[in-house]
Amino acid sequence: MATDAVIARNRKRQRLVAKYAAKREALKKAGDYESLQKLPRNSNPVRVRNRCSMTGRGRGVYRHFMLCRNMLRQLALEGKIPGLRKSSW
Incomplete structure (x- = not known):
């Protein structure tokens, strides 16, 4: 099992991705790669x-x-898990 710190770090990254998704997409479409680099x-x-x-x-x-x-x-x-079972033939 992964340590609690590793799991928490990944969850923090997921929150940051969701927070900056729209801004990141707008900067990509505009071609402003310098501002894109300044994001976390x-x-x-x-x-x-x-x-x-x-x-x-x-x-x-x-x-x-x-x-x-x-x-x-x-x-x-x-x-x-509904609909999932071990196969046998």
Whole structure:
């Protein structure tokens, strides 16, 4: 499980991306790259990491569910994700 500080840092980045999204888009359309550079670094969407909403794991995350592969498997086997079940043939 990721540390609380790593999870908090990622959430802070998500808030900054949402806050500056409109301004960033306007500056890009205007071609004002000098002003774009003056925005906070963490307001760039590239710096946000997709993390598991339950464990904070940063790798093996399914975007549709926002769960890592381990939690997705566990919840699917418990039947807690509607319409998802283990395949067999």
